Amino acid sequence: MSEKKPTETSTMMKLYGWLNSRFETDAFVEYMKHKAVPVHSHSAFYYFGGISLFLFIVQVVTGILLLMYYRPGADSAYESVRFIVSSVSFGWLIRALHSWSANLMVFAVFIHMFSVYFTHAYRRPRELTWLTGMGLMGLAMLFGFSGYLLPWNELAFFATRVGTGMAGAIPVIGKSLLIAMRGGEEVTGATIGRFFGLHVAILPGLFTVLLSMHLIMVQRQGMSEPVEWDKLDPSKKTYQKFFPNFLLKDLLVWLIVLNVLAVLAVFFPDGIGVVHWPLGVKADPFSPPPPVIRPEWYFMFAFQALKLLPAHILFIEGELFGIAFFSIGGLIWALIPFLDRKTAEGEKSKKVTWFGIAVLAFMIVMTIIGYLVE
Amino acid sequence: MLKNILLISVSMLVALPLASRAQENNCITCHQDLEDQDGPSHKIVRDIHFQKGLMCNDCHGGDPTLDDMDDVAESKGYRGVPSYTEVPSFCARCHSDASYMHEHNPSLPTDQFDKYKTSVHGQRLLKKGDTKVANCISCHSVHEIGDAKFPHSSTYPLNIPATCGKCHGDTEYMSQYGIPTDQLEGYKKSVHGKALLENHDLGAPACNDCHGNHGAAPPGVSSISAVCGNCHAFQAELFDASPHKQAYIENDFPMCETCHSNHLIVQPLDAMVGDAEPAICTECHSSDDGTIGLATAASINAGIKKLVLAHNEAEVVLNEAIEKGMLTTDEEFLLNEVKQELIQARTLVHSFDSTRVVEKTKVGLLKADSVKSNSASLIDEYYFRRKGLGVATLFITIVCIALWIRIKRL
Numbered sequence: 001m002s003e004k005k006p007t008e009t010s011t012m013m014k015l016y017g018w019l020n021s022r023f024e025t026d027a028f029v030e031y032m033k034h035k036a037v038p039v040h041s042h043s044a045f046y047y048f049g050g051i052s053l054f055l056f057i058v059q060v061v062t063g064i065l066l067l068m069y070y071r072p073g074a075d076s077a078y079e080s081v082r083f084i085v086s087s088v089s090f091g092w093l094i095r096a097l098h099s100w101s102a103n104l105m106v107f108a109v110f111i112h113m114f115s116v117y118f119t120h121a122y123r124r125p126r127e128l129t130w131l132t133g134m135g136l137m138g139l140a141m142l143f144g145f146s147g148y149l150l151p152w153n154e155l156a157f158f159a160t161r162v163g164t165g166m167a168g169a170i171p172v173i174g175k176s177l178l179i180a181m182r183g184g185e186e187v188t189g190a191t192i193g194r195f196f197g198l199h200v201a202i203l204p205g206l207f208t209v210l211l212s213m214h215l216i217m218v219q220r221q222g223m224s225e226p227v228e229w230d231k232l233d234p235s236k237k238t239y240q241k242f243f244p245n246f247l248l249k250d251l252l253v254w255l256i257v258l259n260v261l262a263v264l265a266v267f268f269p270d271g272i273g274v275v276h277w278p279l280g281v282k283a284d285p286f287s288p289p290p291p292v293i294r295p296e297w298y299f300m301f302a303f304q305a306l307k308l309l310p311a312h313i314l315f316i317e318g319e320l321f322g323i324a325f326f327s328i329g330g331l332i333w334a335l336i337p338f339l340d341r342k343t344a345e346g347e348k349s350k351k352v353t354w355f356g357i358a359v360l361a362f363m364i365v366m367t368i369i370g371y372l373v374e
Numbered sequence: 375m376l377k378n379i380l381l382i383s384v385s386m387l388v389a390l391p392l393a394s395r396a397q398e399n400n401c402i403t404c405h406q407d408l409e410d411q412d413g414p415s416h417k418i419v420r421d422i423h424f425q426k427g428l429m430c431n432d433c434h435g436g437d438p439t440l441d442d443m444d445d446v447a448e449s450k451g452y453r454g455v456p457s458y459t460e461v462p463s464f465c466a467r468c469h470s471d472a473s474y475m476h477e478h479n480p481s482l483p484t485d486q487f488d489k490y491k492t493s494v495h496g497q498r499l500l501k502k503g504d505t506k507v508a509n510c511i512s513c514h515s516v517h518e519i520g521d522a523k524f525p526h527s528s529t530y531p532l533n534i535p536a537t538c539g540k541c542h543g544d545t546e547y548m549s550q551y552g553i554p555t556d557q558l559e560g561y562k563k564s565v566h567g568k569a570l571l572e573n574h575d576l577g578a579p580a581c582n583d584c585h586g587n588h589g590a591a592p593p594g595v596s597s598i599s600a601v602c603g604n605c606h607a608f609q610a611e612l613f614d615a616s617p618h619k620q621a622y623i624e625n626d627f628p629m630c631e632t633c634h635s636n637h638l639i640v641q642p643l644d645a646m647v648g649d650a651e652p653a654i655c656t657e658c659h660s661s662d663d664g665t666i667g668l669a670t671a672a673s674i675n676a677g678i679k680k681l682v683l684a685h686n687e688a689e690v691v692l693n694e695a696i697e698k699g700m701l702t703t704d705e706e707f708l709l710n711e712v713k714q715e716l717i718q719a720r721t722l723v724h725s726f727d728s729t730r731v732v733e734k735t736k737v738g739l740l741k742a743d744s745v746k747s748n749s750a751s752l753i754d755e756y757y758f759r760r761k762g763l764g765v766a767t768l769f770i771t772i773v774c775i776a777l778w779i780r781i782k783r784l
């Protein structure tokens with residue numbers, strides 16, 4: 001062993017030297033050596049960005065594998081998905097992993113976003129990181145919405161009809177938007193074509209650009225330190241090395257998530273409880289809709305809130321009011337780094353924290369009501 | 375309760391027009407004072423004729439504007455109350471008049487009286503003057519005649535067995551005719567009776583579907599024994615082409631009834647065909663009767679039994695695969711096809727051709743085998759998935775532990 005090690009090392013060093021002479025990797029290694037991650041009571045939340053990234057990678061890989069057999073179209077989509085889960089080797093596993101990782105990714109993204117919000121990590125100089133993160137979350141939800149229709153089964157068909165119908169309520173552009181999304185007045189085979197294009201080409205392209213910007217910003221600016229640290233004695237601040245310490249821990253978390261994903265995919269290939277995606281029966285536009293049509297869990301709060309609104313509020317339609325409410329709310333949420341002046345000056349804004357708690361409570365309560373009410 | 379509410383509602387609906395019409399119709403004004411609630415002048419509000427605008431004088435004649443009954447009886451066209459024998463022709467005045475009925479209810483046939491005259495009821499009443507047999511009002515009631523489409527009507531499908539059974543189930547009343555009175559009881563226990571009376575399946579036959587409404591038999595049926603073929607067309611066609619048809623005619627056996635009975639038609643069992651008890655075949659055939667009857671029956675029985683067994687075995691394995699959460703859509707479809715083959719094989723029994731039955735069961739057996747083996751493969755796949763997960767999880771866990779140790783040493 002002792003004789004072999006230097007040989008290995010020298011081979012590796014030669015390879016490294018070959019690369020370094022071409023790409024000047026020394027500078028990057030040097031940068032990584034000095035990169036540090038703050039250690040504090042909320043450090044665990046740093047891993048949720050990485051978990052989201054890992055689950056996205058799982059989706060890309062499983063999505064590409066599903067693409068090998070999936071055939072979009074009203075006459076082929078359902079049949080091809082059935083073929084994937086019943087006849088293709090490990091097809092059931094790939095579909096289960098794809099669906100589970102999608103749901104877990106949205107969940108991880110939510111935790112990541114709220115942890116950044118409540119630790120005020122969006123504050124200067126990370127305003128653009130927050131904005132790109134918001135964009136990524138929006139894209140992730142669009143991924144979920146567009147992917148839900150692709151199996152062309154009964155549940156997907158009617159949920160998409162309701163979902164796209166809501167978009168039709170937007171003033172001025174609503175009707176055009178609805179027709180653009182559906183490829184006509186109704187949800188048909190043309191809608192699958194559009195959703196498929198969106199799901200496998202447009203959204204991945206946009207997501208890759210935003211994700212690259214987000215990761216570059218995170219790497220360039222490093223992990224955000226708690227607001228309290230602004231006034232803390234430097235000697236009391238503790239850090240860990242990004243490489244290898246944090247990276248190895250990140251890898252460990254990824255492996256644990258992979259294990260959880262594998263268990264969920266094998267034991268619950270069609271999901272469990274309210275998070276489920278059974279193939280069921282093929283979509284039939286002429287059949288009556290199922291008694292309960294529900295969107296995916298991450299749209300439930302908005303869906304339920306719109307349902308609870310009266311037909312008219314003051315002088316405008318209830319649904320329109322709801323859409324305006326969510327649009328303005330989303331805009332405020334996205335612009336919070338620019339609105340929260342107090343935290344930018346080194347002091348936590350209680351108003352912003354309470355606003356975040358109210359938003360989170362609203363989402364949780366509405367989601368619970370949505371599942372309790374038929 | 376529901377029936378009462380319905381009756382009250384109908385009564386209230388017609389009460390207003392009744393009040394206004396009563397002002398011009400002295401029949402109702404006087405008779406309501408003289409009669410209790412069961413009297414014709416009170417019951418008439420529930421009658422389809424009254425609801426359609428006909429009044430007392432449209433059937434009974436006379437001038438309804440007169441105050442005195444003696445004057446009415448002497449007025450033009452007064453017919454009064456018909457005798458029991460006169461009732462059919464009394465009703466037929468309108469119901470056999472095609473042009474009159476066309477104005478009031480064009481969808482209603484006008485041949486009821488002609489048919490009635492051909493029926494046992496009609497012949498006994500009109501030719502022999504037997505007033506115990508049914509005439510129009512025996513089945514349709516009088517002064518509260520309902521449309522057969524309405525559930526309160528005595529001729530609504532669900533009520534027909536009771537309507538016929540009122541006489542045909544009464545042993546004392548029917549004693550002089552020498553015919554059984556257990557038809558209603560038998561029908562209630564039959565597959566048809568249960569479908570109609572218990573499951574409220576209006577497609578199931580009531581008495582009139584086999585025996586006809588007003589005539590002796592439904593249109594196009596030469597004999598009541600062949601009436602089953604109206605619905606069970608395949609079975610009838612197979613039977614007509616079988617050697618049994620001629621044998622039954624020669625022996626004067628009723629066709630379907632010989633094996634299936636007439637009113638107490640129970641769900642047929644596979645054991646009805648075979649060479650041993652409780653097979654019906656043994657009632658006519660024996661091993662030394664010089665025919666291939668029992669051998670054929672035994673072969674048919676064995677073929678069907680084999681397919682039933684294969685179907686049940688495949689179903690058990692398939693259910694296990696379903697319970698394990700495997701995707702079994704194709705297998706479920708295929709099992710339905712096995713069931714279909716079994717139904718077709720059972721239908722082919724009426725050909726009494728064992729070759730045809732066994733050929734059909736062979737197709738079903740092949741499909742049942744596929745269901746069984748495919749479902750078994752899915753169950754194997756289920757266990758393979760768990761074993762695979764176990765190996766993968768173990769590997770990942772070991773890597774996790776190794777990483778954890780490495781991190782701790784940093």
